[in-house]
Amino acid sequence: MLGKTASGIFWMFRYLERAENIARLIETGHRFTLTRNRGRQDEWRSILSALGMDATYRANHEEYNAAQVVDYLLRDKANPGNLRNLIDSARQNARTTRTAITRELWEAVNECWICVNDALKRQVREAELPATIDLIERQTAQVRGALENTMLRNDGYNFSRVGNFIERADSMARLLDVKYYVLLPSVSFVGSSLDNIQWETILRSTSAYSAYRWLYPGRASALGIADFLILDRRFPRSLAFCYGKLTDNLRHLAMSYGVQSDSLTEAERIYAGFASMTAASILEDGLHEFLVDFLTQNRRLAAMVEQEYRFNS
């Protein structure tokens, strides 16, 4: 496989993961505006921060009004990382990696691009927002379905998964970092319950709301949520889960290529680290410091993969 092709597939799934993440955050933010009277501005602002778009947003807009933020995230030309551009890039990458993906996967990405573009031609009115988000989530889910159902479990598949989980770990860590103040102060108040709205927001925006309720009915605590989102290997968006998958996929790659892989060693090291941690120890040592450190390591791992498999040179 060409290095360029590996890179194309890797990034295609990073873009898709990022697009899904934006859709979920918009859904959460919108729900928040509907159910709460106060703190609306703060919520949109923290969503923009979690996506690393707050500074550019403020350079273009004065206030955080829902319609404007949603448009900024979905399709505003002033925002190069808008959802429409992400889907466009994913599809562009699919075109350039046509020789390494199945027809089904290509058609799913292409259809996703056609539908999303169509839905985002004009600014989305509030009345259409739920249906639009739903459409985006369905379309990207179909892309995942096509990947899982039709792709050979070869290097191309593994690169798609590595891109996917590096992106997912990155966005989870950034979301937690933006929200860490919600979790942090309560550690010293063991047993105190969190502000309902805030923890609900975190759980909803990570699709963890119902899962968490099944596992911990009626018990929402800072410790419980941190444990769930960072360390619980059953939850498919937790950092530990992402690294479990990353080690699997990097191991498959190293084995099929018959190489000693530095990126695999690094991923295994990070993954093993989770086993020796508890939520309490993370919060005690400082959640923010933990997350900043994690984000750096995650980025470094991505760079190692790019270099090891000759994505660019």
Added chain:
Amino acid sequence: MVSRPPCFDEMLNEDGTPRAAYAAYHKWFAEQDSTHLKQKARDAEEFFRRTGITFAVYGDDEAEERLIPFDIIPRIVAARQWTKLSRGIEQRVRAINAFLQDIYHRQEIVRAGRLPIDLLVKNEAFVSQMIGFTPPGGVYTHIVGIDLVRTGPDEFMVLEDNARTPSGVSYMLENRETMMNMFPELFSTIRVRNVSDYPKNLRASLSRVAPPACTGDPVVAVLTPGIHNSAYFEHAFLADQMGAELVEGHDIRIVNGRVAMRTTRGYQPIDVLYRRLDDDYLDPLIFKPDSVLGIPGVFDLYRAGKITIANAPGTGIADDKAIYSYMPDIVEFYTGEKPILKNVDTWRCSEPDSLAYVLDHLSELVVKEVHGSGGYGMLIGPAASKKELAAFTAKLKAKPANYIAQPTLALSTIPIFANSGLAPRHVDLRPFVLVSPDKIDITPGGLTRVALRKGSLVVNSSQGGGTKDSWVIEDD
């Protein structure tokens, strides 16, 4: 309006009854409900959109990707007719390869006084670096597209030879897929010759011309100028179907004296490069020094037997329109036979008598640039305004050798399925030919292009043309 002689319709006789080749199809068609067919036509468009079969139009920013309109009425050729056409095509393609071998070696045709030397040495498409070099297997044009037009029951003529990098074969394949998808019942009742082996045959054909340096199974790669090229879809499609890598210049480097592509396991040598890039861009050390699309140094390695380039550099001269006018002589010179396929009458404006005639009859003629392609830079006399005619007169006088002229042909028509029902439109046919050292392989049918506008003779997709599925059917 200019009155033209009546055109030959390939589907219907003058009394409205179907011609023999169309009998079964016509019967089926008469039984269809037109609302249902209209829905099918929309389905076809949806099918193309979903599968992403698009092309880019040069200089068109807004609609960067477009669909080539597809018409659901097939072009049908009877096997007997096809056999005759194939013989003519094979003869012509053999002659083109012999011609290329000759002009880059002893130039016997010039010595024999059958072709003016100026047409070679003063021709931009003549690549002097090819002199004295024979490509692996002696094959110059691995892939050829011969554009045919028809003016009567048995009158097929060659309008153009495409010996550089003919495109359109992906449409031939996808048109068939679409038709089989939409009208499976037609294919179970009418015996249509299969076209879907083309990618397999292409790969096999390219593998047979592996360079001396190749050890083991030849590694084939398709070289594309990139995603913004109008035919990018086709490049990706063919690479995918052949199981070859799709590479761009920046994926390639010369490593240990071989042309190699950067893979996830390191640099891997390429044996056969199917390039979809013009000669000019292929090697900046030899041709355009500012080209970033090509591979610096590839030409030297080519001559050293380290890689095969398909089609060979310098084949473009064979589809040059000035050379075209000599094609009947070329066929005769190299095969010793009369050409089976005729040329369209052609005036070379470089010759003073011809130029005078062309200038006098401009409003009746089609004038083409010698090096042009894609329907750009041509004049269709009968459809041109006074202003356009005047502009072309000036161009012709300034650079006569740049132009050839041909009569405006009464191209055959085939109906398209229009909103109002069947409507005759002009068509051409581009069969695709694969050349390997031991054989010539012609896919039955080819790509039928159709001028969708009523009365229009321009079938190019860049000029509003569409396509049809093309069937060769067994004789009963």
